[in-house]
Amino acid sequence: MEFVQYEDAKQFAEVAEPIIAKNEDVFSLFFGILQAIKAGKYENPFMAAVTDEGDVLALLQMTPPHPLNLIIVNESRKDEAIDFVIQELRVNSIAIPSVISVKQWAISFASAWERHTGETQKLLMDQGLYRLDKVDESLEMSPGTWRFATDADAPLIEKWFAMFEEDTNLNRTSPELVKERVATFLEAREVFLWENEGKVVSMMKKSRPTKNSVTVSLVFTPKEERKKGYARTMVAQGSKELLKDYKFCVLYTDMMNPTSNKIYKEIGYQHIADSIHIGFEK
Incomplete structure (x- = not known):
């Protein structure tokens, strides 16, 4: 096996995109971030592939501190590829704060990481990935x-951004960076x-657009406006607008929150x- 690192995002895309395109909805996070890397929106991204005699076994991408x-390409060689990846990450002194992936792949990686490094894994987010091709028009x-x-x-969105991070137990972003x-x-x-009767009551955000898809994120309604259907209506109408320009929308949900699902x-x-996000602690 060979561990190939890429400095040029376009070269990495030539390897990764044909694989991602087969399951663009499932790999929307990877694909969307790759488009942002190609556009120069991230500094010092990490991009790599594991190959064996010309066959791609795995793809890796990271934009620190994220x-x-x-992505495991050859399921039958998953464990072998993961062990090799971890060996190469350690040899190259590449710090891994956490892993996010399709659930079974992330769990396998985290278990192997614990075994190789002695670090302890911690569940950060258990997520469901959803796809929308058409909004249900009968929805009230x-x-x-x-x-x-x-x-x-801007002031309201900055405030709600911080409240969203608090609600979802995400690491807090500094006020200066939130403003940016x-x-x-x-x-x-x-x-x-x-907006209802001149008052803004809910929001959502368009993220990681590609040629075919777009992600819905940052869905937030303040506590005093919840249980009125605003979030559902916002996402329905916002998604319908996005579907004018994209073939489908995707979004991640917290599987521990049955209401949002x-x-x-x-x-x-x-x-x-x-999908699952697992952190590592020494």
């Missing part, structure tokens, strides 16, 4: 209308807001895979 994303909508967020909405990110979101017209199914999202 998790390692792993909450009152109000959607609009794109503008610069005037929100400004970037607004410039790219990526934030959708649901239920509302996405009501919109028309179909569960296509399970």
